[in-house]
Structures are given as C-alpha cells and as structure tokens.
Amino acid sequence: DRDSGVEGIRDRVATQLARARQRSVALIDAVDDHDLVRQHSKLMSPLVWDLAHIGNQEELWLVRDVGGREPVRQDIDELYDAFKHARSARPELPLLGPAEARRYVGEVRDKVFDVLETSPLEGGRLLDGGFAFGMIVQHEQQHDETMLATHQLRVGPPVLDASPPPRGGPVGPAEVLVPGGPFTMGTSTEAWALDNERPAHQASTDPYFIDTTPVTNGAYAAFVDDGGYRDPRWWSDAGWAHVRKASLVAPRFWVREGDQWLRTAFGVTAPLEADQPVVHVCFYEAEAYAKWAGKRLPTEVEWEKAARFDPASGRSRRYPWGDEEPTGAHANLDQRHLSPAPVGAYPAGASPLGVHQLIGDVWEWTSSDFRGYGGFEVFPYAEYSQVFFGPDYKVLRGGSFGTDRSAVRSTFRNWDYPIRRQIFAGFRCARDASPEELA
Numbered sequence: 450d451r452d453s454g455v456e457g458i459r460d461r462v463a464t465q466l467a468r469a470r471q472r473s474v475a476l477i478d479a480v481d482d483h484d485l486v487r488q489h490s491k492l493m494s495p496l497v498w499d500l501a502h503i504g505n506q507e508e509l510w511l512v513r514d515v516g517g518r519e520p521v522r523q524d525i526d527e528l529y530d531a532f533k534h535a536r537s538a539r540p541e542l543p544l545l546g547p548a549e550a551r552r553y554v555g556e557v558r559d560k561v562f563d564v565l566e567t568s569p570l571e572g573g574r575l576l577d578g579g580f581a582f583g584m585i586v587q588h589e590q591q592h593d594e595t596m597l598a599t600h601q602l603r604v605g606p607p608v609l610d611a612s613p614p615p616r617g618g619p620v621g622p623a624e625v626l627v628p629g630g631p632f633t634m635g636t637s638t639e640a641w642a643l644d645n646e647r648p649a650h651q652a653s654t655d656p657y658f659i660d661t662t663p664v665t666n667g668a669y670a671a672f673v674d675d676g677g678y679r680d681p682r683w684w685s686d687a688g689w690a691h692v693r694k695a696s697l698v699a700p701r702f703w704v705r706e707g708d709q710w711l712r713t714a715f716g717v718t719a720p721l722e723a724d725q726p727v728v729h730v731c732f733y734e735a736e737a738y739a740k741w742a743g744k745r746l747p748t749e750v751e752w753e754k755a756a757r758f759d760p761a762s763g764r765s766r767r768y769p770w771g772d773e774e775p776t777g778a779h780a781n782l783d784q785r786h787l788s789p790a791p792v793g794a795y796p797a798g799a800s801p802l803g804v805h806q807l808i809g810d811v812w813e814w815t816s817s818d819f820r821g822y823g824g825f826e827v828f829p830y831a832e833y834s835q836v837f838f839g840p841d842y843k844v845l846r847g848g849s850f851g852t853d854r855s856a857v858r859s860t861f862r863n864w865d866y867p868i869r870r871q872i873f874a875g876f877r878c879a880r881d882a883s884p885e886e887l888a
C-alpha cells in the first residue's frame with residue numbers, strides 16, 4: 450500500500466520538503482539583497498543567515514549523517530551553528546551572500562532528494578526511519594516562522610501578501626469545565642514528534658475551567674484602558690520589574706491614535722480588530738491580564754488536556770478535532786493569512802468540550818517552565834531541547850497563523866523567555882473550579 454508503506458513516507462517527505470522550500474523562497478524573495486543582509490532587530494538574525502542555516506542543518510543531518518555523503522561546505526559549519534554566535538552578532542560574520550546562500554541551499558537540496566530516493570527509511574537507527582527528514586522539514590518551517598517574525602519587525606512598505614482571515618462566529622459559553630482525572634500526555638507513537646514531546650505518560654489534573662477562545666484584542670484593550678500597565682496589583686514581581694524597565698504600555702505593534710488603538714502588521718497600520726486574538730504579548734503581560742480578569746494562565750498539562758482529551762472515549766487525540774491532519778477548515782496555520790482569525794472562525798476545529806482555536810492563530814503562553822517529561826531521552830541532539838530545560842523558559846502551545854501544519858500538533862511544545870514578544874504569541878485564561886461549581 451503506497452500510502453502507508455515506505456513509498457508513502459518517501460512521497461510525504463518529498464512533498465513536505467518542497468512545501469517548506471517554497472515558503473522559504475517566498476520569504477527570502479520578498480525583499481532585496483540589502484534587506485536580506487540587514488539586521489531588522491537585535492532579536493533576529495539577518496534573513497540570509499536563516500536561509501543558509503536551514504541549508505547547513507539539512508546538510509549536517511541528511512547529506513552527511515543519513516546519506517553518509519561527503520560534506521558540501523564543511524568550512525561554513527561554524528558560521529551557521531546557532532550556539533556559536535548570538536543573533537545580534539550575526540550581521541558582522543563573513544556570511545554567504547544572498548546569491549551564494551541560494552546556490553548553497555539548492556545544491557544541498559539536490560543531494561537530499563538523491564539520499565531520499567536511495568534511503569531505506571525503515572529499520573536500523575531511528576534516524577534512518579524517516580524521522581531525520583521530518584525533523585529537517587520542521588526545522589525549515591520553524592525558521593520560516595522566525596523569518597516571518599523578522600518581516601513583522603522590518604520597517605517599510607508591505608511586501609508579503611495573503612488573503613484576510615475568515616469571519617468569526619459563535620463560540621458558545623466563554624469557558625468550559627474540564628473534568629479532573631488522568632489522561633495521556635505526550636506521545637511515543639507520533640512519527641515526527643520531537644524529543645521533548647516524548648514519551649507518552651499519564652498526567653492528571655483537578656477539574657478546571659478553561660476559556661473557549663484565546664483572549665481577544667478587545668478584551669485586552671479593556672485591561673490596557675483600565676490602567677492595567679500602571680497597577681502593580683496585577684503583575685508578578687518579575688513582571689512588574691520588567692514592565693517598568695522596558696516601559697511597556699500595550700502589546701508590541703499597538704499604536705495609539707487619539708482615543709483609538711491601531712495595530713501595525715507587516716507594514717500595514719489599521720484599526721485594532723476587536724474580535725481577533727491578541728498577539729505579540731509577553732508571558733508577563735499574559736499573566737497580568739489573567740490576574741486582572743480574576744483568572745490565571747493554564748498549566749501546560751491543562752492546555753494539553755483541553756486540546757487532546759476526549760471525555761467520551763477517555764482517549765487522547767492528535768488534535769482537538771480528532772486524529773485527521775489539519776486542513777484550512779480546522780485551523781489558521783501555514784501563513785495562509787497574515788493575522789490571527791476572529792474567534793469562532795474555525796468551528797470544525799473545536800474540541801469535544803467546545804474549546805476553539807487551540808491550534809493555530811496564536812501561540813499560547815502557559816504557566817509552566819520548560820522541562821523534560823519523566824523518561825525523556827535526548828534525540829537526536831541535546832541542543833534541540835535539553836539545554837533549554839529549567840526555569841528560564843516558559844512553554845507555549847498550539848502554533849500560530851505563521852506555523853506550518855507539519856510543525857505543530859497537540860503534543861508540540863515551544864518555549865521562550867517570559868519577556869519575548871516578537872513571536873506570534875497570545876494566550877487564553879483558565880481558573881480553578883470551586884467546590885460549589887462542582888457540586
């Protein structure tokens with residue numbers, strides 16, 4: 450059966466590699482050479498670094514490791530090792546120029562298609578079983594989302610194009626009760642799951658309420674207009690210190706005009722869309738809003754339970770809507786649109802309990818630190834996740850409008866510093882269920 454056998458994997462890998470490359474090329478070709486080598490923000494690499502880094506990782510894992518082939522450009526490994534140079538220092542490096550970088554990634558890709566054709570894709574080491582290809586597809590898509598964030602930080606007229614998101618719709622009650630008890634968290638069977646999503650294990654929660662939608666611009670504006678950024682009651686100590694030091698007054702890219710909020714997105718400034726999820730807030734802002742609203746952020750366990758647990762069967766699913774791969778009807782993914790969609794825009798993507806837009810639209814901050822699950826094993830390299838475990842990073846879940854469907858699922862874990870807001874991050878709230886509400 451071509452679909453489930455080795456040939457099916459080969460086809461799937463080839464399609465996904467091509468999709469990822471099409472997206473990288475579109476993001477790169479949207480700007481001129483000067484904009485490719487420039488630093489648009491100290492937080493980001495020059496776009497031309499991302500491109501050659503994508504090629505270099507592909508060369509390391511697929512050409513050299515899986516394929517056992519001769520290096521293409523061993524001399525540039527050090528330049529494109531993310532741990533060797535901070536993003537802010539990358540523009541000063543002797544990087545491949547735009548034309549050279551394009552040639553390099555093309556040459557690597559040609560060899561990868563050759564490796565893919567001759568690779569057994571089964572048996573032997575796990576790396577040979579298609580996983581390495583899946584890891585590299587996801588790596589390219591992750592950098593494409595990073596490049597999209599660089600585009601958002603770039604100043605100038607719009608260069609990217611996409612259709613507006615679909616219209617919103619009804620979402621039912623504002624929050625739903627998730628029953629307490631155990632469920633299966635993480636996965637041991639999802640073929641392309643990264644090391645930090647593994648292994649599948651039992652986790653348990655008390656009963657809790659979770660919002661059926663991410664917090665919207667309109668709701669968040671009420672917090673801002675209520676003086677939320679000037680009131681230490683709502684902020685943690687670390688959050689308050691940060692909001693003062695960084696002089697935060699509203700989400701990143703919000704612009705005040707008279708008594709109105711506008712928002713700049715990809716070179717276009719327009720009135721804030723009240724029913725779209727808020728985006729470009731840091732963890733501390735999310736935490737403060739939740740406290741102001743009389744709620745809190747969900748833990749990572751609570752988020753995943755809301756996104757996977759089917760109370761009818763007791764089973765954990767791959768996505769809120771079931772096990773089928775995401776389509777355009779389920780979620781706002783794949784950079785199909787250049788913004789989050791209004792709440793209620795994806796009724797087909799809701800969970801059995803009626804929780805909407807868990808996948809896509811905005812990454813959702815959780816209250817959890819990034820740590821390995823019990824039984825975690827580094828695979829295939831410690832620098833993917835393990836070196837980030839600890840109290841410095843907070844977990845985000847669910848993907849954004851800029852995340853590709855190959856690079857997100859309900860077990861997927863993203864992480865960042867609690868002060869970061871250039872990523873496409875928003876949040877939803879949760880709260881404990883009181884005894885009266887459970888009676």
Ligand code: AVJ
Binds near residue numbers: 592833862864
């Ligand atoms: C999972 C998004 C935090 O971009 O730092 C890219 C993904 N790892 N190259 C990042 C990643 C190596 C990673 N995040």
Ligand code: FE
Binds near residue numbers: 502531588592
């Ligand atoms: Fe990378």
